[in-house]
Each structure stands twice: as structure tokens, then as C-alpha cells.
Amino acid sequence: MIDLKILRDDPERVRASQRSRGEDESIVDLLLAADEARRSAESNYGALRNEQKDLGKLIGPLQGRLKKAADNERAAISAEIDTLMAGASDLADRVKAAEAQRDASDTSAQALLGRLSNLIDPAAPVGGEDDFTVLEHVLTPRDFAAEGFAVRDHVELGEILGAIDIERGAKVSGSRFYYLTGVGALLEFALINHAISLACGNGFIPMIPPALVKPAAMEGTGFLGQAAENVYRLEADDLYLVGTAEVPLAAYHSDEILDAATLPRRYVGYSPCFRREAGSHGKDTRGIFRVHWFDKVEMFSYCDPADALNEHARLLGWERQYLDSLEIPYRVIDVASGDLGASAARKFDIEAWVPSQERYREVTSTSNCTEFQARRLRVRMRDGEGVRPLATLNGTLVAITRTMVALLENHQQADGSVRVPAALQPYLGGREFLTPLT
Numbered sequence: 474m475i476d477l478k479i480l481r482d483d484p485e486r487v488r489a490s491q492r493s494r495g496e497d498e499s500i501v502d503l504l505l506a507a508d509e510a511r512r513s514a515e516s517n518y519g520a521l522r523n524e525q526k527d528l529g530k531l532i533g534p535l536q537g538r539l540k541k542a543a544d545n546e547r548a549a550i551s552a553e554i555d556t557l558m559a560g561a562s563d564l565a566d567r568v569k570a571a572e573a574q575r576d577a578s579d580t581s582a583q584a585l586l587g588r589l590s591n592l593i594d595p596a597a598p599v600g601g602e603d604d605f606t607v608l609e610h611v612l613t614p615r616d617f618a619a620e621g622f623a624v625r626d627h628v629e630l631g632e633i634l635g636a637i638d639i640e641r642g643a644k645v646s647g648s649r650f651y652y653l654t655g656v657g658a659l660l661e662f663a664l665i666n667h668a669i670s671l672a673c674g675n676g677f678i679p680m681i682p683p684a685l686v687k688p689a690a691m692e693g694t695g696f697l698g699q700a701a702e703n704v705y706r707l708e709a710d711d712l713y714l715v716g717t718a719e720v721p722l723a724a725y726h727s728d729e730i731l732d733a734a735t736l737p738r739r740y741v742g743y744s745p746c747f748r749r750e751a752g753s754h755g756k757d758t759r760g761i762f763r764v765h766w767f768d769k770v771e772m773f774s775y776c777d778p779a780d781a782l783n784e785h786a787r788l789l790g791w792e793r794q795y796l797d798s799l800e801i802p803y804r805v806i807d808v809a810s811g812d813l814g815a816s817a818a819r820k821f822d823i824e825a826w827v828p829s830q831e832r833y834r835e836v837t838s839t840s841n842c843t844e845f846q847a848r849r850l851r852v853r854m855r856d857g858e859g860v861r862p863l864a865t866l867n868g869t870l871v872a873i874t875r876t877m878v879a880l881l882e883n884h885q886q887a888d889g890s891v892r893v894p895a896a897l898q899p900y901l902g903g904r905e906f907l908t909p910l911t
Contacts, residue, residue, distance in 0.1 A: 474845060474848045474849050475487065475844075479592070480501070480504060481508070484501055484502075487501050489593075490590070490592045490593045490810075491590070493597075495601065501589075503585055504582065504586060511575070511578040511579050511581070511582045514571065514574045514579075515575050515578075517574070517575075518568070518571040521564065521567055521571050522568060524564060525564050525565070529561070536554060588698065590698075590813075591695075591816055591845040592843070594819035597807065597809070597813070598809040598810065599810050600810065601811040602809065602812045603809075605808050605822075606807040607804055607805070608804075608807055609805045610804045611793070611802065611804070612801070612826075613802060614826045614828065614883075617828065621887065622887040624828045624829050625882075625889065627881045627882050628759060631657060631761075633889040634655070634656055634881075634910065635654055635655040635910040636655055636656050636881075637652070637653060637657050638651065638654050639652075647765075649750065650764065651761050656901075659901060660880075660907070662900065663900035664873055664876060665770055665871065666900045668741075668870040668871040669743065671791065671798075672741035672791070676739055677772060678739065678741070679742075679743075680743075682718055682721035682725070683715075683721050684721075685713065685714060685715070686724065687712065688713065689724070689727070690713075690720055690724035691720060693724060693846060693849040694719060695814065695815040695842075695845070695849070696716065696720060698815045700716075700814060703750060704716060716747060717744075717869075718742035718746070719773060722773035723846050725740070726738075730853045730854065730855050731775065731852070731855070731863065734856075736775060736776050737776035737780065738774070739772065741870065742771050744768070744769065744771070745769075746766065747765065747766050748764075748765060749765065750765060761878065762834065767875075768873045769869060769871065770869070770870040771869055772867065772868040772869070773867050776864050776866065777854065777856075777863060777864065778844055780864075781843060781864040781866060785821075785841040788839040788867075789805070789823075789839050789868065792868055795837075795871060796823055796836070796837070799879075799880055799894050800883075801825050802825070802826040802883065803823050804823070805821060805823055806822050806823075806824060808821065814840065817840035817842055818840075818841050818842065820840040822835045822838045824836065825879035827879055828883060834878075835875070836872060836875045836876050836879060837872065838868070839868030839869070840866065840867055841864070842864070843864050843865075845865075847862040847864065847865055880894075886906070889909040890906045890908045891906065891907040893907060
């Protein structure tokens with residue numbers, strides 16, 4: 474959630490952010506009114522509680538006097554106590570009602586605040602999904618026609634290599650499921666081990682987090698808002714299947730205060746990811762590019778908000794280092810405001826060239842979530858200025874299925890074999906090529 478002080482001091486900034494996302498800006502005025510009502514209710518409750526305490530200070534001494542009073546004084550003191558007690562009873566009812574009003578007002582304000590997305594970084598391009606800015610192209614896509622053979626897509630290559638079995642995946646689990654078999658399974662392990670090795674070499678702590686989380690973790694990371702339709706929920710247990718390791722990694726330090734001297738804290742998590750892919754009917758139905766389950770290696774960083782921009786650049790740099798090592802052509806884009814998730818203030822995507830589609834497709838992304846998730850999850854830092862929210866950032870090192878699509882297609886050979894990039898060869902027993910089944 475955003476800092477309410479920003480909302481009070483500069484509501485137009487929040488409205489502008491909502492407009493650039495293509496989201497409802499009227500929520501800003503609703504939240505301002507709810508916040509004012511909450512503060513008014515809190516003030517009324519506080520005033521009545523002080524009045525109650527003052528009344529208690531009067532009744533106590535009178536009761537003490539009554540015990541010691543002479544017979545001719547007792548009636549007057551007793552009558553005064555009865556009057557005060559009657560007032561105290563009425564005041565107690567008013568305090569109880571004021572407390573209920575305060576709690577209801579706070580609940581209403583918090584609900585509205587939970588619907589408000591993070592503030593857009595002013596440097597992010599404004600617009601919809603197609604309004605991104607291309608920052609750089611890396612490597613030139615191969616000209617397969619000049620090499621004298623037609624491009625095979627990853628599905629055909631997967632069959633030739635005995636690496637991907639989509640037919641049996643659909644038989645067992647339904648559409649958008651698959652088996653990775655033989656060299657396909659080995660290639661996944663190679664991609665994962667290479668990613669973990671790279672991350673650990675850059676100071677990340679490796680983790681295998683839970684793939685099932687409580688609602689608070691999902692809500693805290695912003696995945697139960699606009700992204701809720703793509704989340705799998707186990708109703709009998711009130712648990713959610715995560716769509717990314719970002720969720721359990723972000724919640725890892727929830728309700729904690731971290732020493733600023735220990736920041737940044739960087740974790741790299743491997744996990745299965747589950748996505749319903751609602752609204753994607755008819756899109757990428759062939760193959761394993763858009764599926765309901767895949768494995769992923771995700772970077773996550775907790776840092777001082779003052780260092781968040783630099784940390785974002787570092788995460789992007791590590792993603793690029795990984796893609797460079799796979800020798801795959803790609804481009805880096807600055808994602809437009811209307812295509813950002815609720816938690817992200819700014820996001821960079823890396824899109825790999827997919828030869829069979831003759832276009833670039835997203836394979837990794839990195840987001841700066843500023844203090845948004847930390848406030849919702851109550852993760853704070855302590856430094857010389859006291860205790861305050863920190864910043865959280867995330868970045869994908871490898872999403873297995875999409876990366877595998879790009880790798881197989883870009884490194885295919887005329888005979889159906891696939892060249893193995895040098896960086897992956899140590900994880901594949903030194904193989905230089907994945908060869909067709911005989």
C-alpha cells in the first residue's frame with residue numbers, strides 16, 4: 474500500500490498514477506473521505522476515553538472519602554458518587570460506540586487503501602501493453618533461410634529430441650500441461666543449476682520456498698487484486714498456489730524489523746509456479762510457452778528505499794548476464810504504465826527472439842515495488858532515523874518453459890539437433906549438442 478501522507482499531501486499525484494495505469498481514479502477521493510472519517514472517529518474516541526479517565530479520577534477519591542466519612546456526610550457523598558456513576562455508565566456506552574465507529578472507519582479506509590495500486594515511477598512510459606519503450610537489442614537473430622533450412626518450432630524439436638511430450642501431458646492433466654522427458658528434463662536441471670550458480674556468485678542466498686501460502690502472503694504481495702483471476706486457490710485449506718516465488722520470498726520477513734546494516738538482503742528461490750491463464754483462451758495454445766505450471770528461479774531483494782533504483786538496475790544486469798550466457802538474441806523493454814502489476818512502480822522485461830514466431834516474447838522481468846509490498850506485509854528497517862518501511866524488488870532469472878522455447882529454436886540445426894551453449898555444457902555432462910532420437 475502507499476504512504477497515506479502522500480495521499481493527503483499530494484492527491485493529484487495519486488490520481489495521475491491511477492490514470493496512467495488505466496485504473497479508477499475516483500478511489501482517491503473515496504479514500505480521502507474515508508481517511509478523514511477514520512481520523513475524526515479516532516479523535517472522538519480518544520476524547521471520550523480521556524473524559525472517561527478523568528471521571529474515574531473523580532469517583533475513586535470520593536469512594537475513599539465515603540469509607541472514612543462521618544454519618545452526617547455519607548448521604549451527600551453517596552449521592553455525588555451515584556450521579557458520577559450514572560454519568561460513567563452513559564459515558565461507557567458512548568466510548569463503546571465510538572470505538573466501534575473507529576474500527577469500522579479504519580476497516581473501510583484500509584479496504585480502499587488495499588485497492589489502490591502502487592505509484593507509478595514518473596520515468597515509466599505511459600500507455601497500454603504496446604506502448605513500451607525498447608531500451609536495447611542484443612545479438613542479431615539468425616537467418617535460417619540463408620543457412621538453407623526451414624525453422625522448426627519447439628514442439629517439433631521437442632518431439633525429435635524426445636524432450637517434450639505434450640500429448641501425454643494433456644492426457645494426464647489437461648490442456649497447457651506437458652512432460653519434460655529425457656534431455657528435456659536434463660535441460661531444465663541445467664538451466665536451474667546455471668541460474669542458481671550465477672545468483673550465488675553474486676551474493677544471493679539460495680532458497681526453496683513453499684509453493685502454498687496463506688491469504689495474507691498473497692494479499693500482501695498484491696496478487697489478490699487485478700491478478701486474482703489467474704490464481705489457484707485450495708478452498709478446503711484456504712491456501713493459494715503461488716504463481717511465482719516472489720510471493721513466499723516477499724512474505725519471508727513479514728512482521729519483522731531488519732537492521733539497515735544488513736541490507737540489501739538478496740534471496741534466490743526455486744519453485745514451481747501455477748497460473749490459471751484466465752483470459753488467454755486461444756493465445757499460445759501450441760507448445761509450452763503459456764502453460765498452467767512451470768518451474769522458475771526468482772531473485773528477490775529487500776533494500777533501503779534510497780537504493781531501490783540502483784538495485785533495480787542490478788537485478789536487470791543479472792538477468793541480462795544469464796540471457797547473454799545462453800547466446801539468445803533478445804531486447805530489453807521499459808514496460809508501459811498500463812501493463813504493470815499492482816505492486817510495481819516500474820518494470821523492465823527481457824524478450825527473447827522466437828524464430829518460429831518471428832517476434833520477441835517475454836522470458837524474464839524485474840520490478841521495483843518500492844515500499845508498497847513492505848507496507849502491506851509490515852516489513853520494516855531500523856536505522857539512525859528510526860523504524861520505517863523498506864523497499865522490495867524482484868526479478869526472474871529463468872522461467873523454464875519460455876527459456877527452453879527460445880533456446881531450442883535459436884540453437885537448432887538443420888538435422889534437428891540443438892547446439893548447447895558453452896555455459897550450459899558443464900551441467901549436461903559436457904554435451905555440445907542435443908541430438909535427435911534414433
